[in-house]
Amino acid sequence: SFSREAQLFVEKFEGALGKGKGKKFYAYKVMMTKKWMKFQRDFENFKTACIPWEMKIKEIESHFGSSVASYFIFLRWMYGINMILFGLTFGLVMVPEALMGKPYGSLPRKTVPRAEEASAMNFATLWDFSGFAQYSVLFYGYYNNQRTIGWLKFRMPLSYFLVGVGTIGYSFMIVIRTMARNANEEGGGDDTSFNFSWKMFTSWDYLIGNPETADNKFASITTSFKEAIVEEQESRKEENIHLTRFLRVLANFLALCTLAGSGYLIFFVVRRSQKFALEGLENYGWWERNEVPLRWQLGRIFALFLGNLYTFIIALMDEINLKASYLLPFMIFSMHLEEEKIVKYNMTIWEASLYNGTIPENSTAPPIQVDPADVPRGPCWETMVGQEFVRLTVSDTMTTYITILIGDFLRAVFVRFFNYCWCWDLEYGFPSYSEFDISGNVLGLIFNQGMIWMGSFYAPCLPAINVFRLHTSMYLQCWAVMCCNVPQERVFKASRSNNFYMAMLLFILFLSTLPAVYTIVSIPPSFDCGPFSGKTRMFEVISETLEHDFPSWFGKVFGYASNPGLILPFILLMV
């Protein structure tokens, strides 16, 4: 038998090695090799356990298949991106301003106006991100346009600008890089001969000794077989090409119709609100009064718009969210121009009234101490836009969570406990347990990220809010999937749809960064708030930095290098 052969072999070997010292050294070498292999295996296990949520995702994969698991892997990847965005905005924008900028109450833009002071601390106001939340580092309007702040001479406006541009650049880079990596992997993974044979003979892990792990392993093997079977069946089916083509065209056409319809609805609402704005202005012919009535009118318009907006959101959630948030900056900005003119006029009148006519116009006078809360404010459209985005994100999050709790959890509880006293079998008929809606969830995630990208320039707090949202979402959805959902009837493999979702993400990224880029390049910043106030264009902060902080020759070189002819090819090369 084998062991007798082995014994002879060992004896021969021993003889060859000689006695004593040789034998010990060999035994030592064998022991070290064994220890090294064990260490390598343990380290691999440790590395896998360190990846956040890896165990959870593996468990979900074994019960629900690779496509459901791929949603969670996508969620985790998004979480990583948002962490980096959060790090940038928090570390380079919010913290320096909080630590080294002028404190709350020192400047008009940093103080709650007198009129709003009474309600500034209410929970309702804070939940709506007005009051104290609005006049803080969370939003664009709080930041001062001082070129350097603190003893470190931290260049705040420059930092704000670079962080804004940097987040856009980083997001592009990482999405494109992941797409390229996916494309590479897919090319190699298609060559699977012996697919079924390997699944049958090599999938069991002989090291498993724990019954729970064994359960998971059985489930994952079964799911893996089911996926392969479905793939095989699909490839065997004879396809009616014409029918599928017709169905595809029909689906696209219907989708376009809904998009056009919702676009028209939004356009209609905007027109209606603009009409209200014009009516409102006509009713107040005297600008010398304080701007509170004007503000009230604008508030009414916003309320109307928001009311409509929220109705639309519930009706056609994903698409409307994105399009509405896309139109928002432009809508708010058009009203802003009107308001700015009014306020500037107002302020000259107000300053004159302060001096009460005691000092003739053209002489200089000692500045009168006025409490910052009493100074009339210029409109700050960037903060308003930021607030809208934050509100949209929060409401979207709430809607998702409540949908999960009601749609999945309550439904499961109802089916489970009322099954005994109901006429028909609840579990097999209506409503039964819900399946996990992969595409809906992924699209929701993509559109949510689009909103974050669009809004983070105006509200540095958005990435932080999103990190919190994704973190809780991961736990909530993992729990909901394992507890309330059933696996789909047919389990599909995740590979081909991955790059489709990536392409969609890239498209949304491009769309969402357009408004921010447009703002930076062509719209003048508000004169009374934010780090760029007083400049004609936001990107002037760069030329200003070059003038003051770099030696003159550098400025000339940069002037030549910033020729668009050079920059465009450079960017294209990078991509």
Added chain:
Amino acid sequence: VYRLHGRYHEMAPNVVPMDYTKDPDVKLPMQLIINMPELKENPFRERIVESFSEDGEGSLSFNDFVDMFSVLSEMAPRELKAIYAFKIYDFNTDNFICKSDLEKTLNKLTREELTAEEITLVCEKVIEEADMDGDGKLGFADFENMISKAPDFLRYCFKKK
């Protein structure tokens, strides 16, 4: 080897002697072996024990016991592992893995969660993929050819802590 002897002895202290120099003829029944923690969760544990047993019924003498754990360890060469893997999956011990063997393997792997239709499909696909000589079942040459190309075989199969 001393550790293995310790484990072997542990399982039935009354039967197994401490002293093996006289080469006694002692065998342990299958029931004891398949309850060992290393094998307890394994769906193929009965087959593993049977294929190492000299009398073919599943009782292991100490030599067989040592053989089993040495093949399962990481130090064993790949060809040896392939030979014993083939023996394990060959349920009716006819030196071929035929369709009924495949069906039994699949049922053990998935704990009978697949429908009959799915099982037939999988077994057909396996024979289609791996059967090189066209006799409708897998001989050892077919099996070895298929296993040698598998990337995971060495990593997940037949390792012992």
